[in-house]
Amino acid sequence: MLTLRQTKKEIMLLDFEKPIAELEQKLDDMKQLAVESDANVADAIKVLEQNILKVKKETYTNLTRWQRVQLSRHQNRPYTLDYIHEMCDNFVELHGDRNIADDKAMVGGFGDINGQTVMFIGQQKGRNTKQRQYRNFGMANPEGYRKALRLMRLAEKFDKPIVTLIDTPGAFPGIEAEERGQAEAIARNIKEMFTLKVPVICIVIGEGASGGALGIAVGDKVMMLENTWYSVISPENCSTILWRSWDYKEQAAEALKLTADDMKGFKLIDEIIPEPLGGAHANPKSTYETVKQVILKEIKALQKLSAEELVNRRIEKFSGMGEVQE
Known part of the structure; x- marks a missing residue:
């Protein structure tokens, strides 16, 4: 179920931005988990951050004219x-x-x-x-x-x-x-x-x-x-x-x-x-x-x-x- 914060963020997203937002949400959750449970997820966080950057570059360098x-x-x-x-x-x-x-x-x-x-x-x-x-x-x-x-x-x-x-x-x-x-x-x-x-x-x-x-x-x-x-x-x-x-x-x-x-x-x-x-x-x-x-x-x-x-x-x-x- 979406929180109020997530709902507001969703409203501001364009269709092609949603996959990126989902990855960023997972990253936020992972960072929150690290704070709350002292779990060692530093390597997983680094991998996810690199993945997000890669997806962003692929998305924004291949936009259609309508997306621009x-x-x-x-x-x-x-x-x-x-x-x-x-x-x-x-x-x-x-x-x-x-x-x-x-x-x-x-x-x-x-x-x-x-x-x-x-x-x-x-x-x-x-x-x-x-x-x-x-x-x-x-x-x-x-x-x-x-x-x-x-x-x-x-x-x-x-x-x-x-x-x-x-x-x-x-x-x-x-x-x-x-x-x-x-x-x-x-x-x-x-x-x-x-x-x-x-x-x-x-x-x-x-x-x-x-x-x-x-x-x-x-x-x-x-x-x-x-x-x-x-x-x-x-x-x-x-x-x-x-x-x-x-x-x-x-x-x-x-x-x-x-x-x-x-x-x-x-x-x-x-x-x-x-x-x-x-x-x-x-x-x-x-x-x-x-x-x-x-x-x-x-x-x-x-x-x-x-x-x-x-x-x-x-x-x-x-x-x-x-x-x-x-």
Whole structure:
């Protein structure tokens, strides 16, 4: 019979993680036995720990595309504000698009990393029902993208690099969003980001869906964490369109080729940022430090370029995507 602690843990597990969890539970029981009975099980514990590590490596290095999508949505996975607060010595959030409202699904502001001031912008999700409603499930309205552009121009004014953290199932598709110019807001962001005269680094930290992601994803360096996805549509919605059912989402994920490895192969991103074994949520502190060091490294390299070079290279980079020769 499962204890309350085990039941809660089970709820947080993905299907392919359950065999690992069962082994870890056996390891916990064995360690508890050693404490309670003074039994000499040190050798057995060591063997089991090695077995767990082996199973983890086999599991997480052979994930299907759908399984990586599942990891990108894990409820314990770090979100934008988690990265910002953990990487920055201080962070001042800025609000509003100066026109309609302050979109809570899009956050941004200045933060310091090792003395380097950076403008951070990104989608923010919620962990419980109340937070998800407050953040609109990470789906920004037009005012969110207009706020993002306002902050980008502010960073440009003060000659500060920009880092965008992308994690959205898509821009909000509601009628009111369309009435306020959702498509125009995203298109304007894409256009204006090409001409920003400061370094722009874009990192997919979770889901990168459709125009909702593209609205803050035009940069000098575009990167993805290892267990994230980037696509014109989610596997579920693709399945619904093609098969009139969500039941084929795994096949859709394979067809979409949406993982970091796929995007790097297509030359649509520049780099894949490795995650700890088990995903970013398995060791958040390690993930924060890795992302932090990548950001500092890229900023240092990009600051050597002039504003004209940044703009020209950015335009050439995206103009060359999708070109084929026959």
